Amino acid sequence: MAEKEKLTMVMFSGDLDRALAGFMIATTAASMGMEVTIFFTFWGLNIIKKNEGSLKSQGWMRKMLNVMNRGGSRRLKLSKLDMLGLGTGMIKKMMKEMNMPSLDELIIMSNQMGVKLIACTTTCGMMGLSEDSFRSEVESLAGAAYFLGEATQSKVTLFI
Amino acid sequence: MKADESLDCIGLYCPMPIVKTAEKIKQLKAGQVLEVMADDKGIIKDMSAWCRATGNEFLGTEQKDGEIKVYVKKSHE
Numbered sequence: 248m249a250e251k252e253k254l255t256m257v258m259f260s261g262d263l264d265r266a267l268a269g270f271m272i273a274t275t276a277a278s279m280g281m282e283v284t285i286f287f288t289f290w291g292l293n294i295i296k297k298n299e300g301s302l303k304s305q306g307w308m309r310k311m312l313n314v315m316n317r318g319g320s321r322r323l324k325l326s327k328l329d330m331l332g333l334g335t336g337m338i339k340k341m342m343k344e345m346n347m348p349s350l351d352e353l354i355i356m357s358n359q360m361g362v363k364l365i366a367c368t369t370t371c372g373m374m375g376l377s378e379d380s381f382r383s384e385v386e387s388l389a390g391a392a393y394f395l396g397e398a399t400q401s402k403v404t405l406f407i
Numbered sequence: 408m409k410a411d412e413s414l415d416c417i418g419l420y421c422p423m424p425i426v427k428t429a430e431k432i433k434q435l436k437a438g439q440v441l442e443v444m445a446d447d448k449g450i451i452k453d454m455s456a457w458c459r460a461t462g463n464e465f466l467g468t469e470q471k472d473g474e475i476k477v478y479v480k481k482s483h484e
Contacts, residue, residue: 252460271421271422272422274422274426275421275422275425275426277429278422278425278426278428278429278430278457279425279429279456279457279460279461280429280460280461281460345418345420346418346419346420346423347420347423348423356426360426
C-alpha cells in the first residue's frame with residue numbers, strides 16, 4: 248500500500264463519554280492501517296493523567312487545581328447524567344456486562360496499536376503538570392505547531 | 408463459504424470486531440479467507456469499509472438467526 252493515511256485528533260474534553268468515543272475512533276483507525284496521533288489539551292489532559300499516586304505541582308494554586316481536578320482515566324465522569332457518580336457507575340457496569348472495553352483498556356490497546364498520545368506543553372505548564380504526571384503510554388509533550396504539522400498531513404482531523 | 412481461519416466476535420461491539428480482525432489477518436497468508444462471526448449488525452458496513460481502507464477483499468456476508476458471518480480475503484502480505 249501507499250503511504251499511510253493519518254488521523255489527528257485534539258482531545259480538549261475530559262468527559263468520560265467523549266474520551267470513549269475518541270479512543271474508539273482512534274483504535275478503529277489504527278486497525279484500518281492509519282497513523283493516529285491524539286493531542287491532549289486543557290481538560291483532555293485528565294484522560295492521560297496517571298491513576299495512581301499524587302501529582303506534584305508547584306505553588307498553592309496549581310496544587311489546589313490538581314486536587315480538585317485530579318483526573319485519571321478511572322475518575323472521569325459522564326458529560327450528562329453523572330448524578331454524583333451514580334450514572335457514571337451505571338454506564339460502566341452496563342459496558343462491562345456488554346463486554347465492552349473500559350477507557351483504561353482502550354488507552355492500553357491504542358498504545359499497543361501504535362497510536363501516539365501527546366500532551367500539550369502550554370496547558371501542562373499552566374496547570375503545573377510535568378511529564379511524570381502522565382501514564383506511561385504518553386509519548387511526549389509538544390505544542391500547537393506539532394499538532395498543526397500533523398494535522399496538515401492528515402486526511403481526518405477531529406476536535407473532541 | 409469456505410474459510411481458512413475463523414474468528415469469533417459474538418457478543419462484541421464496535422470497535423472490537425474490527426480491532427480483532429486487523430490482529431487476526433496478520434496470521435493469514437495472502438489469498439487465504441478469514442471468516443468473522445458476529446452478532447452486532449454494524450459489522451456488515453464496518454468490515455466492507457475496513458477492507459476498502461486496508462486493501463483486502465470483502466467477499467460477502469451470510470446471516471442466520473441473528474448470527475452474521477462475514478468473509479474477508481487477505482489480498483497482500
